Amino acid sequence: MNVKIVLFNILSLLLLGVVGCESKEPTTSEKAKVRAIGDQASDILLSELKSRLIGAVQQSGPAGAIDACKLDAMTLTKKASTLSNIPVKVKRTTNKYRNPINAPDKWDKEALSFFESKEDVRDYFPEFYVQKIDQNGETHFRYYKPLKMYQMCLKCHGNTIKEDVRVKLKELYPNDLATGYSKGDFRGAIRVDIAKEYLQ
Ligand code: HEC
Incomplete structure (x- = not known):
């Protein structure tokens, strides 16, 4: 093997060791378990979002309802964890964010690209995406619902x-990126983070 390639591989391994995080392919059974938990948690959030929005728009018009779309990750996490009995972490993420708090990290970006790459495929859009991440010696999973x-x-x-x-x-x-959408466009994803120990 070429010496340069060997050196590059050694360097990559060292870097991974130092940074301590990498993503791996989850098994079929892990995916199914993550999906069950993720679906439950994201459904809780979706129904919360929709009922809040519809009620607020009816009551005070869209300008008055702007606060209703504000769902902070802490409140969401609390609600989803209480209702599903599993301590998950929930967040919304998108490349075109309105609130910078919802900006994607590198794994979110990977998941968003996955969905974006399927946007133009006729008659097929994935229902979810699962990641397995090793970070500082701990394994956790992320479920994304588009x-x-x-x-x-x-x-x-x-x-x-x-x-x-x-x-x-x-x-x-002032730096809003979240306008210009049309009906049916992919907007972003709900992300549910689950530690490995809760995957029974
Ligand atoms: C009344 C106005 C309003 C309506 C209607 C509305 N949103 Fe929003 N949306 C907002 C505001 C304001 C934010 C920023 C919230 C924050 O500060 O966390 C936001 C943020 C979001 C985010 C988080 C990512 C980001 O850009 O920061 C998503 C995802 C989202 N909206 C999806 C939707 C979807 C899907 C619908 C329809 C079911 C919808 N919104 C309807 C006002 C609205």
């Missing part, structure tokens, strides 16, 4: 946004 745009989401994320909504969004999120 989010698509509904008609009602476009009031605040679409191409034509009412003036009062636009002004409020600009004020709260």
Whole structure:
């Protein structure tokens, strides 16, 4: 083997050892278990998001409902963990984020690219994505559930946004990336993080 390749491989291994994190392919059985937990936790979040939004838009119009889309990871985690009896960590993530708190990390980016690469494939869009991550000696899994745009989401994320909504969004999120969507577009994902020990 070429000396350069050998050196490169040794260096990569050393780097992995130092940084202490890598992602591996989960087994079929791990995937199924992660999916069951992830589906449950993300469904809790989705129904929470939709009922909050619909109620708030009906009550105070889209400009008044802007706060309703604010779901912080801590509240979500608490709710999903209590209801599913498993201590999961929940977050939303997307490449086109409105709140920088939702910006993707390197594993999120990998998952988002996976969904994005399937956006143009007719009649097929994956329902989920699972990652197995070894980080500082601990193994955990991430479940990603893709989010698509509904008609009602476009009031605040679409191409034509009412003036009062636009002004409020600009004020709260000056670097907003989350507009210009159309119905059916891939928006991002709900991420559910599960430690290996809870995968029974
Ligand atoms: C009333 C306005 C409004 C509507 C309607 C709305 N959103 Fe949002 N959305 C927001 C705001 C404001 C944020 C930023 C929340 C924050 O600060 O965490 C946001 C954030 C998000 C995020 C988190 C990622 C990011 O960009 O920061 C996702 C995902 C999202 N919205 C999806 C949806 C989906 C799907 C729908 C339709 C079911 C929807 N939104 C409808 C206002 C809205």
